[in-house]
């Protein structure tokens with residue numbers, strides 16, 4: 001049976017709706033418009049036949065995970081044999097990601113998938129990060145995030161993680177609480193990170209107390225994000241309700257539910273105001289997420305020394321590899337970014353998760369924290385058209 005939540009409607013009432021899940025992200029039921037998820041079929045015939053391999057590589061890179069599915073990647077193909085990656089500054093999350101750390105990680109995930117794809121085609125991708133200078137710690141600008149030079153190289157080795165790119169999806173559903181993550185799966189995820197200088201940690205079977213602390217911090221951080229009007233509104237702004245809106249945007253957080261769609265059409269689904277903290281719309285989501293955390297048999301984290309922009313990119317690369325390795329093991333992942341976010345209301349969960357993950361020395365940063373487990377498959381998240389990312 002589908003779990004129900006309640007959403008607030010104009011005038012203060014509430015109505016049952018499909019699960020509005022963590023990060024304000026919706027757990028979709030079936031019925032996504034096919035064109036919104038066509039990218040998951042892999043490169044189209046025209047792209048596969050194109051003698052310029054860059055579009056083939058980009059067809060895979062745009063399947064990378066990105067915070068709030070904002071897809072802030074711009075690929076400049078102006079110079080042959082080269083891709084210049086820039087950030088679309090219209091696609092940021094100033095409230096929940098005020099320093100754009102997660103945006104930089106989301107460029108790291110893109111670069112990792114690009115590199116895996118280049119290897120698959122026998123190409124060496126020489127990636128120069130911030131070739132026009134590194135962004136400061138607070139703001140991004142129009143300078144390039146990376147310049148990627150591609151050249152054939154017989155010494156390049158294919159990476160088996162490539163095979164997981166089309167299969168990887170963020171899974172926000174409940175996980176099987178009775179199925180522990182086996183040691184060999186943790187080992188595969190740890191091994192996947194080794195290319196990057198990040199510390200991988202996890203908690204799982206036989207560590208009931210540790211699991212309970214992770215659940216508690218994640219639940220509290222989620223409560224804060226949901227009951228802080230400006231942060232919950234940031235998710236509402238990129239919430240796409242119903243097939244027509246999803247097809248029009250092909251990004252953001254998707255919600256497919258006939259009741260909500262109907263209410264939305266007649267102007268009764270209120271997306272213009274944050275629900276009050278004690279509103280059923282808030283409390284039911286908090287409860288729902290707590291249940292999902294309770295079902296979760298494992299948590300993992302990635303800690304960096306320092307928090308430079310280059311480090312954030314590498315953390316994104318490492319996370320992409322962890323999730324692909326988890327996919328190969330049949331495991332699902334969902335990042336838990338709330339406690340890692342750098343806005344004032346999250347200061348306590350931020351301190352708690354850093355202490356718990358042993359990131360207490362100056363500069364040490366928990367770049368990623370995620371829940372891990374087994375769950376039935378989910379549908380893919382929308383992606384825009386390949387040409388939408390390309391500036392020739």
Ligand SMILES: Cc1cc2nc3c(=O)[nH]c(=O)nc-3n(C[C@H](O)[C@H](O)[C@H](O)COP(=O)(O)O)c2cc1C
Nearest residue numbers: 023065066067068069102105169170335336337381
């Ligand atoms: C840096 C980063 C932070 C993220 N944080 C969250 C999060 O807190 N909660 C969540 O459900 N998903 C989170 N995600 C997953 C994205 O929402 C997801 O990648 C996006 O919606 C696209 O879906 P896909 O991963 O299935 O392709 C995060 C992803 C990245 C790269």
